[in-house]
Amino acid sequence: MSGMPMLGTRFADELPEMGVSWRAAEPPKPELLVLNEPLAAELGLDPEWLRSDDGVRFLAGVNLPDGAEPVAQGYAGHQFGGYSPRLGDGRALLLGEIGGRDLHLKGSGRTPFSRGGDGLAAVGPMLREYVISEAMHALGIPTTRSLAVIRTGKTIVRENLAPGAILVRVAASHLRVGSFQFARASGDAELLRRLADHAASRHYPGVDPLGLLRGVVEAQAELIAQWMLTGFIHGVMNTDNMTISGETIDYGPCAFMDAFDPATVFSSIDEGGRYAYGNQPAIAQWNLARLAESLLPLLSDADAATADADQERAIEKATAELARFRSRYVAATLDGFRAKLGLTAAIDDVTVTALTEDLLALLKDSEADYTSFFRKLAAGSAPEAFGDWERRWRALEPDIASMNRVNPVYIPRNHLVEEALTAATDGDLAPLHELLETVTAPFTEKPGRERFASPAPPGSGVYRTFCGT
DSSP states (O other): OOSOOOOBOHHHHHOGGGEEEOOOOOOSSOEEEEEOHHHHHHTTOOHHHHTSHHHHHHHTTSSOOTTOOOEEEOOOEEETTEEESOOOOSSEEEEEEETTEEEEEESOOOOTTOTTOOOOOBHHHHHHHHHHHHHHHHTTOOBOEEEEEEEEEEEEESSSEEEEEEEEEEESOOOBHHHHHHHHHHTOHHHHHHHHHHHHHHHSTTOOHHHHHHHHHHHHHHHHHHHHHHTEEOSOOOGGGSBSSSOBOOOSSOEEOSBOOTTOOOBTTOTTOTTOGGGHHHHHHHHHHHHHHHHGGGSOOTTOSSHHHHHHHHHHHHHHHHTHHHHHHHHHHHHHHHHHTTOOTTSOHHHHHHHHHHHHHHHHHHTOBHHHHHHHHHTTOOOGGGHHHHHHHHTTOOOHHHHHHHSOSOOOOHHHHHHHHHHHHTTOOHHHHHHHHHHTSTTSOOTTOGGGGSOOOTTOOOOOBOOOO
């Protein structure tokens, strides 16, 4: 497609109560920093046009086609366990739908949901989301995608002065657990049903509200298993940051673990470790319980004799669906470790489970680098401390070639991400492009890129990330 694309208005049309019609603030001097040309092609967009002045203004949300209805979406959410009834897109905007997916901005200015914030974003955090979301996609993990980052020409105030930026994001949808909490809190049963129908038709066609809950539970169980298998730590698993689609969303203080430790926390705001690496499965299930609570009015039982019996039956149905999370998560994790260790289906689950549990204990005790360990194991160069365990593993005749197809050589190493973001903030995009080129082909070793496969040098200190708001 060349020139201005059309944008769908499905969300705005079907759920007007779930958002506010709004427009992006016009950036003083928009400049395209990075464009995801393969994703643009998937969406039917012309990269050459997107690089033009008109295209950049389209990406910034200020040059839109006739009929577009950009919306600041409303949602509620539990943030670090505390409920907030009105959150919403405080610095974001849904431009519309294209190619069956949402086109969405972050850092596009104040909205009615800004709660005193400036609605802006800085270059560093927006490029962080671009890098990590595209790395996650390359690893095969369901995720929102990054189409572009635009430097706005405006300086914003955070810990220090920083250049402003807008991230252009693509997602299956931006419906969240918090969206259902928002609809439930409104007391409008018809709105809640329309939201459930809208979500189901987009992500789990043909299901009723109970089937919707089941679909989200299963999708999230598999997603969190993939996070754990790759050592990814989201950092802010609030209910407004958990999608109905099962995609990873809202990359703020996220990072990949270096030395294996379930207690690892990178976020500067997670002082209690609520969202530590090892807590992510339990937190996901907790969040899903909040979704189930929101859906209870739609899980009625026509045969119930009384309202109390109806409520009790709805809770039983929801509880049964929530119980699926643990079994689905365990199965996905076991399958994942079976693949990471190159073990065939002929090896029984009990053996694989015992081997995996013993491995994780050794990894923690030795503070081994989580990502590189599996490639070293395949190459026959695992640390000496793993000798007895390695002999047990080799007796199972692992498939080394299959291991190297699922265990990455490259992830967005924290120190390299910071190095690239610092350079980009100062105007040098070369380190960013080299990092992107490397982490978006994570399973193929590249000569001369050894530093991208190595953990942070000794003495680097404790790594901390910031949400960027």
